Amino acid sequence: MKTKVAIFGGGVAGMSAAHELAERGFAVEVYERQPRYVGGKARSTDVPHSAAPGQAPLPGEHGFRFFPGFYRHITDTMKRIPYPGNAQGVFDNLVMTTRVMMTRFGKKPIVSIVNxxxxxxxxxxxxxxxxxxxxxxxxxxxxxxxxxxxxxxxxxxxxxxxxxxxxxxxxxxxxxxxxxxxxxxxxxxxxxxxxxxxxxxxxxxxxxxxxxxxxxxxxxxxxANPSAHTDRVLNGPTNDVWLFPWLRHLQSLGVTYYHHHLTTEFHCDPQTQQINGVTVVNLDTHEARLVQADYYISAVPLERMALLINPQMLAVDATLGFIVDLAQPSRHSLNWMNGVQYYLNQDVPLTNGHVICIDSPWALTVISQPQFWPKFPMSGFGDGQVKGLLSVDVSDWFAPGLNGKAASECTLPEIIDEVWNQLEKSLNNGDAPLISRSMILRANVDSDIKEEDGQLRNPTVSAHDAEPLLVNTANSWSLRPEAATGIRNLFLASDYVRTNTDLATMEGANEAARRAVNGILAASGSSAPYCEIWPLHEPDILAIPRWFDRRRFARGLPWTGELPWIGRVLHTLNYYYHKLRGFRQ
Incomplete structure (x- = not known):
């Protein structure tokens, strides 16, 4: 019989773990809270009630879309997801941007290259x-x-x-x-x-x-690398060109995917130091059932995992309590970064890449999508009237805006209005205005932003984010766990796990999943090959000064930009060079 692994959380980490395990012959089940979507914070969403008969709903994005060239883990996985007409699967759906625009209030924007x-x-x-x-x-x-x-x-x-x-x-x-x-x-x-x-x-x-x-x-x-691509984006809505093809591929490998299932409890036996089962609730029928497997991977985000850790688990692995500490509001480890989309009556390309609104109070980043979606014309969405799409990310939800209010204090209509006001002030500083309010046909705020006071820890905030983003705050590494826990058959795969990437990204989630899978391979005695894990690139030319600093650090000395012994080394090499020339002559 195949070794069974149950994965809780169907975001990028959960899907990555399922992919690696299924390719190695494991029986895999994934339990995901979302009723239809996959990919967690990476997903795109459909704008509710926006589709005319025979048309697709207007596409919205949950958050930032950015595949920099140093990503290696997630792109390696993408190459193994089949996509019609693509030799390298969905990886070939990544397209390179060439420009970045930085806008300022009252000044002309700066356009520069990214490669x-x-x-x-x-x-x-x-x-x-x-x-x-x-x-x-x-x-x-x-x-x-x-x-x-x-x-x-x-x-x-x-x-x-x-x-x-x-x-x-x-x-x-x-x-x-x-x-x-x-x-x-x-x-x-x-x-x-x-x-x-x-x-x-x-x-x-x-x-x-x-x-x-x-x-x-x-x-x-x-x-600075002539052969690298700094900024890449997808050539269509994320679900269409990446996540749904990925789901279909996982299912073809035998992965069983349970949508709309909420993980509510891990059952840990301190005597055996193992998980005996996990309770999940079917959100459609409200029925609870016990999921049992040989190994378990928790791929739920930090704020969810902190609620699932119980005394029985802590009795086996007390360090799991650090996850609870990491999720405390006082540590500011959870931030909001969510999307707002504007559907326009004309296409406004802006620039061939991302636009960074440097001094916008809510730290806005925007990209004009249609220029990168040649096979997904905007006329195929909604009622066919939309021609342009500006996808905006709000990075700071807690700073006062031009209206004097933080985004977290605003209603959804107020967020839409204030983000557009900041965009106009950022973009309309050149020879001619780039955007105007008359262009807007419809706007959409990410569905994770809710106006429900009852669910808030801070009663002064009028909205809350159902899926906040992890921030690697100073000195948080000591609280973050490895993928393998002290519980023999429990492994962690989420962006809070310690990784080389060390950032809450699709890349970090994929790397964490690979580490969890490697832990299962070792624990199960499998002969299957381990998942490859790459370090961040560090130029070889800087190896000498880094080696020198390592020696200083070992002696308790501070960093210095000077290499005093380099002169002596060069002098010695020069001496022997001339001696050798003289000998040859």
């Missing part, structure tokens, strides 16, 4: 951005930013893990000397908060320097 320049137009764009950009950054600002990046590049892994993990990104990157009394502060807007807040989807004042630094370095290194 290493390859064409004359790329070089012209770079030169124009450098010569005409009115950022307000001083020479001192640029020198400080460069120094901070160089320190990250040349710091050893041990220093980053044990020192920078305990420092918030904002604290590491900024000092009181940068801004003085200038308001707003360009250095903080561009170099500390703006890019990080929007692209990495994290709170710069809370995120650890290890996490923020590692990811920012990956993006910068991609931009």
């Amino acid at each position: 290493f320049p390859k064409t004359l137009d790329d070089w012209k764009t770079v030169v124009e951005a450098v010569l005409t950009a009115d950022t307000g950054l001083t020479t001192s600002d640029k020198e400080v930013f460069a120094a901070r990046i160089w320190q990250l590049l040349t710091s050893s892994y041990e220093r980053r893990q044990q020192v920078y993990e305990r420092i918030a990104w904002w604290q590491y990157m900024s000092t009181d000397q940068q801004c003085g009394t200038r308001q707003p502060c360009p250095y903080e807007e561009y170099c500390v908060g703006g890019l990080t807040h929007s692209l990495v989807a994290a709170q710069p004042k809370l995120m650890s320097t290890k996490t923020g630094g590692d990811i920012l370095l990956q993006l910068l290194l991609l931009m």
Whole structure:
């Protein structure tokens, strides 16, 4: 009989674990809370009551869509998901963006490239951005930013893990000397908060320097690599070109998928140190049943897992209590990042990539979708009248907007109105306005944003997010678990698990799933090959200064950008070079 594995949570982590296990001959069951969707926070959604007869509903996105070139785990899996006409499966549905636009209130937007320049137009764009950009950054600002990046590049892994993990990104990157009394502060807007807040989807004042630094370095290194693609997006709605084909493939491999099932309790026997079963509730019939398997993977998000940990589980593995601590509101480990879509009566391309609204109060990022969806024309959705689609992500739901209210304090109509006001103020600063309110045919806020006061921990907030995003806050690594637990047959696969990626992303979720599967392979004595796991890329050219810093760190010495012994090494090499030349002569 096949070894049976039950997976709870059908997001990217749960689907990734199911995929790896099914390919290795395991019997797999997945229990997912959503009634129809898969992919968790990666999914796209249908706008309710938007489809005319014979038409597909208008497509909406839950959150940010971004597949940077340093992703290796999730893209490896995508290559193994068949898609008609694609040699590399759904991976071939990723398309490269070429530009990024940074908008500012009252100033012309800055358009730059996101990849290493390859064409004359790329070089012209770079030169124009450098010569005409009115950022307000001083020479001192640029020198400080460069120094901070160089320190990250040349710091050893041990220093980053044990020192920078305990420092918030904002604290590491900024000092009181940068801004003085200038308001707003360009250095903080561009170099500390703006890019990080929007692209990495994290709170710069809370995120650890290890996490923020590692990811920012990956993006910068991609931009300097002539063969890399920094920013990629899907060529259609996420469900259509990735998640639903993935579900069909899993089912073809024998995976049984139970939709609309809520995980309510893990039954742990402290004597055997194992899980004996898991209670799930069918949300359609409200019937509870006990799921039993040889091994169990919890792929539910942090806030759900914290509620499922019970005294019996803690009696076997007390470190699971750190998950509960990590989910406490006082740690600010859970943030909101949700989408708002505007369906327009004309297409507004903006730029061939993402638009970062640097100084928007709610940290908006926007992308014009139709230019990347050639096989999914907007006329095929809704009533056929929509021609343009601006997909916006709100990254800061707790800062006051132009209306004086945080997004979390607004009703859904107020969110739609305020996001558009911020977009207009961000985008309409060039020679001609890019957008106007008259373009809007319909708008949609992600269905996870609810106006239900009764479910809130903070009674002053009028909305809540059903699926918040994990933020890797400073010094949170010590609370985060490995994929294998002290309970013999329980494994964890979610974005809060310790991974090389170290960020709440599709990549991190996939890597966590691979680690959980490897744990099951080891525990079961399977002869199947382990899942491959990759480290983040670190340039070989910097191996020497990192080795030098590792030696300094082992001696308790601080980082230094100087390599005093390099001169002696070069002098010695030069001496022997000339000696060798003289010998040959």
